[in-house]
Amino acid sequence: xxxxxxxxxxxxxxxxxxxxxxxxxxxxxxxxxxxxxxxxxxxxxxxxxxxxxxxxx
Amino acid sequence: xxxxxxxxxxxxxxxxxxxxxxxxxxxxxxxxxxxxxxxxxxxxxxxxxxxxxxxxxxxxxxxxxxxxxxxxxxxxxxxxxxxxxxxxxxxxxxxxxxxxxxxxxxxxxxxxxxxxxxxxxxxxxxxxxxxxxxxxxxxxxxxxxxxxxxxxxxxxxxxxxxxxxxxxxxxxxxxxxxxxxxxxxxxxxxxxxxxx
Numbered sequence: 364x365x366x367x368x369x370x371x372x373x374x375x376x377x378x379x380x381x382x383x384x385x386x387x388x389x390x391x392x393x394x395x396x397x398x399x400x401x402x403x404x405x406x407x408x409x410x411x412x413x414x415x416x417x418x419x420x
Numbered sequence: 421x422x423x424x425x426x427x428x429x430x431x432x433x434x435x436x437x438x439x440x441x442x443x444x445x446x447x448x449x450x451x452x453x454x455x456x457x458x459x460x461x462x463x464x465x466x467x468x469x470x471x472x473x474x475x476x477x478x479x480x481x482x483x484x485x486x487x488x489x490x491x492x493x494x495x496x497x498x499x500x501x502x503x504x505x506x507x508x509x510x511x512x513x514x515x516x517x518x519x520x521x522x523x524x525x526x527x528x529x530x531x532x533x534x535x536x537x538x539x540x541x542x543x544x545x546x547x548x549x550x551x552x553x554x555x556x557x558x559x560x561x562x563x564x565x566x567x568x569x570x571x572x573x574x575x576x577x578x579x580x581x582x583x584x585x586x587x588x589x590x591x592x593x594x595x596x597x598x599x600x601x602x603x604x605x606x607x608x609x610x611x612x613x614x615x616x
Binding site: 365366367368370371372374375378379382385388389392393395396400405406407409413414416417 | 475506581
């Protein structure tokens with residue numbers, strides 16, 4: 364599900380839209396930002412054992 | 421503070437920042453293609469955050485300055501800053517192996533944390549400068565005129581985003597991003613694509 368290139372694909376689509384349609388470009392960039400957050404959370408979850416060693420949070 | 425810039429000057433300043441983002445993405449490709457350091461999952465996502473930082477500035481170049489575009493860029497910089505901080509936390513543990521080369525003693529994720537944090541401040545500063553802009557010769561057009569240099573920088577930005585898309589696909593195919601230490605492009609390495 365978390366295919367690696369999908370956020371980059373959104374970034375590319377948003378870049379192309381940035382020269383044509385302001386509203387569409389903003390929507391695509393925002394979607395790209397959300398995807399980066401989701402992808403980071405998913406991948407960051409793999410590092411929870413490391414983060415737990417850092418002491419009190 | 422009496423610093424006042426015209427809208428045209430603000431756009432020139434933003435163009436310089438887009439050029440800086442292009443330089444960073446080019447540098448990332450130098451480490452990837454020349455030194456053979458393939459980007460990890462966080463590295464790939466940090467690259468997208470640089471594109472997000474450039475997004476609002478690009479929209480300002482194309483459609484004219486709008487404060488909402490600074491918010492978009494600032495949001496991208498915030499995500500990049502937090503992502504870099506997470507990366508630093510993961511790698512700060514004693515015994516953990518760093519990913520990528522160190523530049524002037526700091527690894528790339530430490531540098532990106534500094535850069536993204538500075539970029540947040542830049543977006544705030546630009547929004548203030550825009551609010552206090554001086555009346556210049558800028559006509560309130562929706563499509564501001566652009567120089568050849570602006571076309572060149574924006575074209576380079578588009579090219580680098582496309583190159584990152586190709587790179588991410590060749591590196592991981594239809595699979596998720598892989599952690600650090602990847603040695604080859606999965607889509608170019610025969611048989612590896614089919615491995616679990």
